[in-house]
Amino acid sequence: xxxxxxxxxxxxxxxxxxxxxxxxxxxxxxxxxxxxxxxxxxxxxxxxxxxxxxxxxxxxxxxxxxxxxxxxxxxxxxxxxxxxxxxxxxxxxxxxxxxxxxxxxxxxxxxxxxxxxxxxxxxxxxxxxxxxxxxxxxxxxxx
Amino acid sequence: xxxxxxxxxxxxxxxxxxxxxxxxxxxxxxxxxxxxxxxxxxxxxxxxxxxxxxxxxxxxxxxxxxxxxxxxxxxxxxxxxxxxxxxxxxxxxxxxxxxxxxxxxxxxxxxxxxxxxxxxxxxxxxxxxxxxxxxxxxxxxxxxxxxxxxxxxxxxxxxxxxxxxxxxxxxxxxxxxxxxxxxxxxxxxxxxxxxxxxxxxxxxxxxxxxxxxxxxxxxxxxxxxxxxxxxxxxxxxxxxxxxxxxxxxxxxxxxxxxxxxxxxxxxxxxxxxxxxxxxxxxxxxxxxxxxxxxxxxxxxxxxxxxxxxxxxxxxxxxxxxxxxxxxxxxxxxxxxxxxxxxxxxxxxxxxxxxxxxxxxxxxxxxxxxxxxxxxxxxxxxxxxxxxxxxxxxxxxxxxxxxxxxxxxxxxxxxxxxxxxxxxxxxxxxxxxxxxxxxxxxxxxxxxxxxxxxxxxxxxxxxxxxxxxxxxxxxxxxxxxxxxxxx
Numbered sequence: 251x252x253x254x255x256x257x258x259x260x261x262x263x264x265x266x267x268x269x270x271x272x273x274x275x276x277x278x279x280x281x282x283x284x285x286x287x288x289x290x291x292x293x294x295x296x297x298x299x300x301x302x303x304x305x306x307x308x309x310x311x312x313x314x315x316x317x318x319x320x321x322x323x324x325x326x327x328x329x330x331x332x333x334x335x336x337x338x339x340x341x342x343x344x345x346x347x348x349x350x351x352x353x354x355x356x357x358x359x360x361x362x363x364x365x366x367x368x369x370x371x372x373x374x375x376x377x378x379x380x381x382x383x384x385x386x387x388x389x390x391x392x393x
Numbered sequence: 394x395x396x397x398x399x400x401x402x403x404x405x406x407x408x409x410x411x412x413x414x415x416x417x418x419x420x421x422x423x424x425x426x427x428x429x430x431x432x433x434x435x436x437x438x439x440x441x442x443x444x445x446x447x448x449x450x451x452x453x454x455x456x457x458x459x460x461x462x463x464x465x466x467x468x469x470x471x472x473x474x475x476x477x478x479x480x481x482x483x484x485x486x487x488x489x490x491x492x493x494x495x496x497x498x499x500x501x502x503x504x505x506x507x508x509x510x511x512x513x514x515x516x517x518x519x520x521x522x523x524x525x526x527x528x529x530x531x532x533x534x535x536x537x538x539x540x541x542x543x544x545x546x547x548x549x550x551x552x553x554x555x556x557x558x559x560x561x562x563x564x565x566x567x568x569x570x571x572x573x574x575x576x577x578x579x580x581x582x583x584x585x586x587x588x589x590x591x592x593x594x595x596x597x598x599x600x601x602x603x604x605x606x607x608x609x610x611x612x613x614x615x616x617x618x619x620x621x622x623x624x625x626x627x628x629x630x631x632x633x634x635x636x637x638x639x640x641x642x643x644x645x646x647x648x649x650x651x652x653x654x655x656x657x658x659x660x661x662x663x664x665x666x667x668x669x670x671x672x673x674x675x676x677x678x679x680x681x682x683x684x685x686x687x688x689x690x691x692x693x694x695x696x697x698x699x700x701x702x703x704x705x706x707x708x709x710x711x712x713x714x715x716x717x718x719x720x721x722x723x724x725x726x727x728x729x730x731x732x733x734x735x736x737x738x739x740x741x742x743x744x745x746x747x748x749x750x751x752x753x754x755x756x757x758x759x760x761x762x763x764x765x766x767x768x769x770x771x772x773x774x775x776x777x778x779x780x781x782x783x784x785x786x787x788x789x790x791x792x793x794x795x796x797x798x799x800x801x802x803x804x805x806x807x808x809x810x811x812x813x814x815x816x817x818x819x820x821x822x823x824x825x826x827x828x829x830x831x832x833x834x835x836x837x838x839x840x841x842x843x844x845x846x847x848x849x850x851x852x853x854x855x856x857x858x859x860x861x862x863x864x865x866x867x868x869x870x871x872x873x874x875x876x877x878x879x
Contacts, residue, residue, distance in 0.1 A: 255811045256809075256811065257809050257811045257812040257815075258809060258812075259809070260463070260464075260465070260809065261435060261462050261463055261464075261469075261806045261807075261808070261809045261810075262462065262464065262469060262597075262598065262806050262810070263464075263465070263810070264809075264810055264811060265811075288527045288528075289527070290839060319645065322638070322641075323582060323585070323586060323642075325527065325528040326528050326585075326586035326587075326590065326637075326638035327582075327585040327586055327638075329528045329529075329530060357527060357528060359526065359836065363837070363838075363839075364526050364527045364596070364836045364837040364839075364840065365527075365837050365839040365840055366527075366596050366597050366810065366837065366839075366840050366843065366879075367526065367527045367528060367595055367596035367597060367879065369490060369491065369595075369637075369638060369641040370490045370641040370642075370644065370645050371645075372465045372466075372490075372667060373465075373648070373652075373666035373667050373669075374465030374466070374665070374666075374667050376666070390465055392465075392490050392491075392641065393596070393597040393598075393810065
């Protein structure tokens with residue numbers, strides 16, 4: 251999997267590292283890592299509804315921060331569980347813009363195995379950086 | 394661990410990191426704990442509490458309570474008092490994202506003999522009526538505009554709409570409604586995340602428990618009697634939850650506001666972005682204070698509506714009114730807050746903004762801010778343990794000035810969720826606990842495993858440390874027999 255959870259960081263919360271060959275892959279992996287904290291069986295989330303996510307930020311790490319916050323927002327506001335189907339990230343004039351298509355459905359306790367509710371992305375040791383194979387990110391989620 | 398070498402032992406329960414421990418510390422950092430608890434703390438606690446000691450306006454010490462463990466920004470169990478007349482700051486990371494996460498304790502006139510035969514029925518019905526789990530929505534159907542009233546009026550709104558009794562407000566911190574909450578300082582996103590979550594428990598370490606006060610666990614009989622704990626094996630109900638997605642969105646919004654202005658406008662440099670802050674006496678600081686108070690009120694309202702549901706459930710199961718069953722509140726107390734308080738420092742009274750993140754205020758007897766009903770005995774403090782062990786009712790003490798009258802809030806974790814999940818399995822844990830007389834319902838097996846008792850410190854050791862340090866005094870210990878977990 252392009253993400254894994256860390257045992258020694260964030261005792262009361264959950265930390266993960268995600269990786270991708272490029273930024274869209276990294277963002278997709280980080281989105282799944284966030285959703286997988288809440289729902290054990292990600293494959294059970296069916297793409298019955300779609301949402302478009304459009305964001306911009308002059309810092310790449312804060313773009314990921316805003317992006318993950320969007321997923322948390324839809325989960326609380328609409329009880330909607332989303333997975334990313336496509337992401338495009340462009341860099342222009344020292345700013346990044348993101349356009350993503352997400353698909354998912356309302357939480358159904360009978361089919362979606364719940365784990366812990368993610369309530370915020372924190373900036374604790376929050377990093378998005380280039381790696382030998384592409385990009386990686388380190389994230390601590392508030393539970 | 395490094396701490397024992399780096400810290401100076403001030404007394405059996407006070408360990409100090411001097412200002413020379415790290416560049417930029419304005420005051421020493423002090424950990425209040427027994428040696429055993431200090432040794433159990435993860436090392437990040439020392440980094441985080443010494444980072445807190447660098448914040449502008451911090452007065453006397455950056456403090457960590459006996460149940461402390463690493464968090465983000467502040468450690469959990471962190472207390473920091475900022476002098477607002479000396480450039481003192483306000484920081485969302487010093488309050489916790491779950492603004493007014495707190496505890497509520499309710500008594501009944503039932504005993505274990507009344508409840509044991511119907512325990513499953515009670516817990517199953519509580520599980521149904523108090524929604525828990527990922528993004529759960531409550532039964533209260535209100536509009537976004539009504540929710541704006543809720544966050545300005547707190548539990549008072551609930552009582553006015555028949556979700557509680559007048560006397561509930563008398564025993565809620567701030568009477569269930571902190572003044573100065575301003576919904577105009579709240580984003581639409583925060584409203585969207587909160588308006589359908591009133592009356593929900595949430596997940597993680599949030600729970601609702603049916604507990605028993607065994608006669609041998611009532612340590613201060615006279616004090617316990619003042620709280621209505623008078624019958625052997627009396628049943629009480631305790632729950633732990635906060636301001637749900639709403640409070641988190643408020644904290645997230647202002648964290649970003651502060652990051653933009655902190656250095657450029659106010660020249661404040663911090664060691665960790667989670668310590669983002671602004672001077673209390675600044676437009677941004679004032680706005681956050683008014684918004685944060687909405688989080689406080691949302692949480693008071695949330696716990697009020699949950700109490701209403703608990704009364705309905707007991708009433709339905711026993712076929713008697715909640716009044717008849719003696720379902721009266723003992724107290725409701727926050728453990729994630731920042732409050733403006735007057736404290737004496739070096740012989741002078743100063744106005745301080747006291748951040749408590751995973752720490753409970755614990756004013757002693759006679760303090761003017763203690764609810765009149767309890768003023769002669771001190772402020773009630775409710776400390777929840779893990780679902781397997783037990784919880785406590787305590788009171789504040791006159792000797793608590795050293796911590797700005799703050800004490801512990803829980804037992805404090807010693808093991809990460811990710812690690813706990815690999816060690817235990819929720820289904821098996823539920824069966825094991827049932828065999829030990831604790832009936833649990835949870836929305837999540839994995840979430841249950843993450844909350845296994847051994848992932849926490851020993852609650853009795855934490856309570857003993859607060860007593861030895863003179864920052865709170867235990868009244869009664871409660872043992873869980875039923876638990877609803879998110």
